[in-house]
Amino acid sequence: MSLHKVVMIRHGESEWTNRNLFCGWYDSLLSEQGHKEAIEAARLLMEIDNMKFDIVFTSLLSRAMRSVEVILDEINQKCIQVEKAWQLNERHYGHLTGMNKEKAVEQYGHKQVQLWRRSFDILPPPMSEDHFCYNEIRDYFRKFGAHIHVPRVESLKTTMERVIPYWRESIVPSILSDKNVLIVSHGTVLRSLIKHIEGISDSQIMNINVPTAIPFIYEFDSELNPQKSKTFLGDQDKIDKAIKKTAAISRS
Numbered sequence: 001m002s003l004h005k006v007v008m009i010r011h012g013e014s015e016w017t018n019r020n021l022f023c024g025w026y027d028s029l030l031s032e033q034g035h036k037e038a039i040e041a042a043r044l045l046m047e048i049d050n051m052k053f054d055i056v057f058t059s060l061l062s063r064a065m066r067s068v069e070v071i072l073d074e075i076n077q078k079c080i081q082v083e084k085a086w087q088l089n090e091r092h093y094g095h096l097t098g099m100n101k102e103k104a105v106e107q108y109g110h111k112q113v114q115l116w117r118r119s120f121d122i123l124p125p126p127m128s129e130d131h132f133c134y135n136e137i138r139d140y141f142r143k144f145g146a147h148i149h150v151p152r153v154e155s156l157k158t159t160m161e162r163v164i165p166y167w168r169e170s171i172v173p174s175i176l177s178d179k180n181v182l183i184v185s186h187g188t189v190l191r192s193l194i195k196h197i198e199g200i201s202d203s204q205i206m207n208i209n210v211p212t213a214i215p216f217i218y219e220f221d222s223e224l225n226p227q228k229s230k231t232f233l234g235d236q237d238k239i240d241k242a243i244k245k246t247a248a249i250s251r252s
């Protein structure tokens with residue numbers, strides 16, 4: 001039985017993640033560390049036997065698009081098709097956007113902030129029009145056309161409402177036509193896909209954290225059943241440390 005292999009990667013660290021700020025739909029650039037992480041992700045991809053991609057799916061946010069450029073350059077596959085879609089954007093963090101995560105804990109408490117970050121359906125407060133990022137986010141996405149509806153806030157649940165239809169309608173046909181697919185996206189988008197693909201419950205998904213720039217692989221049969229849980233590439237100790245860092249609110 002021939003299996004369909006799909007590789008997924010969360011973009012490298014952004015400047016705002018480096019400063020421990022909630023980012024969401026704000027277009028924070030790849031940090032210097034994020035650039036190095038993307039190079040390291042490419043190195044891990046080169047260890048896969050015969051890994052030649054046919055198509056890459058990514059978001060409209062620079063941290064993901066730039067990670068794609070760095071990775072494709074490093075693996076010497078610059079000329080392949082890259083599909084950029086707003087549906088693969090990070091979840092919108094609403095009022096929390098731009099707030100320091102430790103300050104948010106001081107203001108709202110650890111339990112509430114963790115529920116906003118990792119619960120399935122608890123929405124942070126929405127972004128109001130006088131929020132300091134409101135106009136910048138709206139203007140950034142206007143450039144890509146009127147079809148993009150910029151939300152005021154999203155949970156994992158509402159993020160899935162745009163990610164899963166895009167997965168079914170745009171990504172799955174490529175997988176089933178035997179293309180080698182690479183997805184470079186964001187923490188919440190990848191948690192959406194992992195939840196959907198592995199049938200993870202609403203409560204269990206709280207414990208899933210996707211570290212930046214460590215590729216993971218799914219192998220699907222022809223009915224798109226995953227053969228096993230996602231498999232991260234690289235050293236297990238490094239993977240465990242990166243997952244722990246992603247889960248934590250404090251970066252110190």
Ligand SMILES: O=C(O)[C@H](O)COP(=O)(O)O
Pocket residue numbers: 017021022023024025090093117186187246
């Ligand atoms: O949007 C963000 O701030 C990050 O991409 C994810 O942050 P989190 O790990 O706190 O959800």
